[in-house]
Amino acid sequence: MTIGWAMIGTGRVHRQMAKAIKAAKDTELIAVLSRDRARADTFVEKYGIAKTYDSLDEMLQDPKIEVVYIASPNGLHARQTIRVAESKKHVFCEKPMAPTPKECRSMIESCKAHGVKLGIGLQFRQHPAHIKMREMVASGELGRLVFASAQVEILATWVPGWYYDPELSGGGVMYMVGVHRLDLLRFILGCEVEEVSAFIGEQPPDRPFEDTVAAVLRFTNQAYGTIHFSMNIPQGTSHLEVHGSQASLFAIDTTSQWWGGGGGELLMKSDKITTRFEFQKTDLYKDEIEDFNRCIRENREPMATGMDGLRNAEISVAMFESGRQGKKISIESPAKSS
Structure with a gap:
């Protein structure tokens, strides 16, 4: 079963993750979201991604997307995670999970309430x-x-x-x-x-x-x-x-x-x-992606959970x-x- 991923942003870590998602077993990188459309177009051409979006709500309507990788500025992680969870899509959030424990708890609660997985990008655990x-x-x-x-x-x-x-x-x-x-x-x-x-x-x-x-x-x-x-x-x-x-x-x-x-x-x-x-x-990024895919298929927790992000x-x-x-x-x- 191939799992479709999308990502928010086109920065340094996104380049690492794009290569890792493309290399990961049974994984497809479907779309990228960026406010800078020209930058997004360059990014998708380089990594062979099918779609670009400049609206999160529009991207979340895509039925092929099952996981959204969030690596936006740290202070945006909580609100974006909550919005993604509300759309019934799984969340893989880059470290730090959020700047404050309060925000982290809101992310955990939202993902739990909507029945989706929450993983944190702490690849050195792999x-x-x-x-x-x-x-x-x-x-x-x-x-x-x-x-x-x-x-x-x-x-x-x-x-x-x-x-x-x-x-x-x-x-x-x-x-x-x-x-x-x-x-x-x-x-x-x-x-x-x-x-x-x-x-x-x-x-x-x-x-x-x-x-x-x-x-x-x-x-x-x-x-x-x-x-x-x-x-x-x-x-x-x-x-x-x-x-x-x-x-x-x-x-x-x-x-x-x-x-x-x-x-x-x-x-x-x-x-x-x-x-x-x-x-x-x-490739520790590839390893964490494949671990998160397995947690979805097997209905288990990822190696780095929302509780780990909260504790950090x-x-x-x-x-x-x-x-x-x-x-x-x-x-x-x-x-x-x-």
Whole structure:
């Protein structure tokens, strides 16, 4: 059964997703929505898409479309998700799910009320190294969890104009690349963040979004963690580590696909032995599309659910609040996640 997809927007991530949808098994990219008709025409010609729309309501009338991929400015995700759900079409929403937990909850409630699936674009969950890390943590191979760390640093880069509107963006580096790392720590450790203490980088008037975030996290299993996100470091790095009382895991280059990296590797180190696992490069966007298609066919939840998007938003907002107030912020009643 071929599942028809449509997408809202024609930006950078849309180019990645268009290629992935075209490559995904039993998947057809039927239409794209853009306010810029000339840009839309160029996009559909490049990727062989049959239709363009400049009206969401008109696009939603197309009976061949079963899934709508939403990757518009962050502040539009909630209202567009609700409108798509009302049309009885499934929603695959790019991260961040939405800037606020309230918006995330409204998206979850609408999709549930209209009987459609809601998935979030957190493709790094699909990487076999991260899945293996999650399995090793759950099996107890590391012993008692003690500490985890995630870091990503990129050079100062061009950002879409809507990043300069706080109502549309909700943030800068946190939502551009940071939320992926927060989500990976939750996914791999299999537990939630219950307290944060964060520092938020400068937000000057000419660039009104944070370019650096650093924080300490406390998890519900009493392990601790640190994160660091920057978008102003030309020679930066990316790492992901998990440390237990008996062994440690080091993921190397497992989140570099966006920049043309390979499959990366995973090291497991104990006091007696070091084990290396190497991975072939895979299209994580294609993998998440095929996972979402399966969740529709099998009537199950996707690997990254609306509850995961909500939880990431709760942590992100708590970090912003901690930075503003200069104190630790507790996250009450952590949302149940996958």
